[in-house]
Amino acid sequence: MKFGVVVFPGSNCDRDMQDALQYDLNKEVIMLWHKEKDLSMFSTEDCIVLPGGFSYGDYLRCGAIARFSPMMQSVIDFANRGGKVLGVCNGFQILCESHLLPGVLLQNAHQQFVCKNIYMKNGDGRALKIPVAHGEGRFYADEKTLYELEENDQVIFRYCDEKGTVNAGSNPNGAIRSIAGISNRAGNVWGMMPHPERATSAALGNQDGLEVFKILELYGTVAAEKQELATAL
Amino acid sequence: MTYNVQIKVMPLKDLLDPQGKAILGGLQNLGISSVQDVRVGKHITLQIDAPGEEEARKAADEASKKLLSNPVMEFYEIEFVN
Numbered sequence: 001m002k003f004g005v006v007v008f009p010g011s012n013c014d015r016d017m018q019d020a021l022q023y024d025l026n027k028e029v030i031m032l033w034h035k036e037k038d039l040s041m042f043s044t045e046d047c048i049v050l051p052g053g054f055s056y057g058d059y060l061r062c063g064a065i066a067r068f069s070p071m072m073q074s075v076i077d078f079a080n081r082g083g084k085v086l087g088v089c090n091g092f093q094i095l096c097e098s099h100l101l102p103g104v105l106l107q108n109a110h111q112q113f114v115c116k117n118i119y120m121k122n123g124d125g126r127a128l129k130i131p132v133a134h135g136e137g138r139f140y141a142d143e144k145t146l147y148e149l150e151e152n153d154q155v156i157f158r159y160c161d162e163k164g165t166v167n168a169g170s171n172p173n174g175a176i177r178s179i180a181g182i183s184n185r186a187g188n189v190w191g192m193m194p195h196p197e198r199a200t201s202a203a204l205g206n207q208d209g210l211e212v213f214k215i216l217e218l219y220g221t222v223a224a225e226k227q228e229l230a231t232a233l
Numbered sequence: 234m235t236y237n238v239q240i241k242v243m244p245l246k247d248l249l250d251p252q253g254k255a256i257l258g259g260l261q262n263l264g265i266s267s268v269q270d271v272r273v274g275k276h277i278t279l280q281i282d283a284p285g286e287e288e289a290r291k292a293a294d295e296a297s298k299k300l301l302s303n304p305v306m307e308f309y310e311i312e313f314v315n
Contacts, residue, residue, distance in 0.1 A: 061303055068300075097303065104305040111251040140248070140306065174249070 001218070002028040004039065004048045006075065006091075008066050013052035013089065017197045021049075024200035024210065025219055037070040039078050044188075047084035047218055048075050050091025052133070052195060062105060062136045063093035072098060085189045086216065089134055092181070092191030101184055101191045102149065103141030108134070109174025117206075118172050119164070120157045120180045120194055122215045127164040128208040130194040132172055137193040139175040139182075149182060156215070157181035157192055190216055236281045236289040241310045242302045243274035277301055286313065 003021050007014045014031070021027045030041065032048070034055075042048065056065035066072060072094070079085045079100050087095040095101040108114055113135040119127040141149065149155050157180040161170040171178045173193070181192030192212075199209030213219035244250045253271040260268045279296065283289035293311045302309040 060301070064300065064303070096305075104303055106248065106306060107251045109249060109251060111255050142305070 002030065002042070002046050003218075004030045004032045004042055004046065006032045006034060006048065006050050006071050008034045008053065008055035008069065010055045010057055011051050011053035011090070013195065013197065016195075017049055017051045017088070020197040020200040020209065024207075025213060032071055034066070034069040034071045037074045039074045039083075042078065042083065044078070044081055044083040047086055048078060050075070050085070050087040050094050051197075052089030052091060055090055055094060058090075058136075061093075061097065062090060063095075063097040066090075066094045067098045076100060079184075079189050082186070082188055084218070086218070087189075087191040088195055088197065089132075089137075089193055092193055093136065095189060095191045100189045101182055102145045103139055103182070105134075105136050105193070106138040106140050107136050108138050108172075114172045116172070118180075118194060119160050119162055119170060121160050121164050121166075122157055125211075125215070127160050127162055128211050129162075129199065129206055130196055130208055130212065131198045132194045134173070134193055137173040137175065139179040139193070141176065146177065148185075149179075150177075152185055154183050154185065154187075155179055155181075156183050156190060157194070157212075234283065234285070234289075235315075236283060236286065237314045238279045238281055238289065238293045239312045239314055240277040240279065240293060240297055240301055241274060241312070242277065242297070242307050243272060243309075244307055248306060274307070275301075289313070 005017050018029050021029045093105045096104050115133040117129050118132050121127050158166050158178045159171045159180050160166045166178045183190045196209035196212035199206040250272050252273040257271040281289045297309040
């Protein structure tokens with residue numbers, strides 16, 4: 001399984017993502033410039049990542065202009081063919097604007113940019129400590145959409161406290177139902193506001209981000225690959 | 234014919250508008266206490282070349298729907314000025 005990381009003008013977490021995938025997850029990574037559109041080197045088992053940042057200066061609305069870039073047309077096709085796509089922070093906003101994910105990310109309820117470690121969890125899993133850094137991260141969708149998201153288990157991460165309790169105090173931006181990350185109905189497109197790529201290295205003092213890649217099954221084969229390599233040697 | 238079209242994009246009425254809330258606080262600090270609510274949106278002007286107003290309206294409507302506004306969070310109104 002290999003990864004493609006899309007670079008938009010204004011992306012600023014693309015190198016962090018590349019570094020985390022290459023050195024902490026031992027994956028092959030290909031950087032993809034937004035003006036290109038060739039994804040022929042990827043199979044649907046591979047994963048395209050839309051990194052964080054401020055694509056196109058966040059003009060008009062976060063992610064609104066990036067949606068129309070040549071590479072995004074290919075990414076939308078790739079996702080519709082069943083290819084895996086992960087959007088982090090600005091990448092999540094782009095996926096919502098591209099209609100690959102439902103809902104929208106609104107300005108944080110407290111009007112401030114929030115940059116700190118938060119806790120989030122997948123289902124009944126343990127609380128994972130992951131950094132957030134955003135001004136527009138308040139997930140919102142209408143009641144009908146929320147009902148569908150819950151009904152189809154598409155809410156993959158919710159903000160919680162250190163003990164795993166979901167409450168208003170642990171919600172960093174006022175997101176509806178404390179939603180931190182969702183998937184599409186088919187389960188091949190994921191978006192989340194927190195930055196798992198900033199927490200994959202022991203040198204950074206936090207490896208909870210590795211859990212995130214495991215939960216999304218973007219990690220599982222690493223051990224097997226290492227085993228294969230060891231056997232080959 | 235060139236049409237000058239003005240498009241107003243506003244956050245949906247049910248949604249919290251943090252920017253409007255911050256401005257309301259500022260106005261109250263300024264002593265203008267009669268202001269009860271503030272909502273902040275966008276004002277976008279387009280120059281559209283079209284054979285008639287109907288075509289121009291169609292283009293403005295498509296632009297508003299597909300890019301200038303996001304119906305999940307905003308609504309828009311189109312106004313012709315010439």
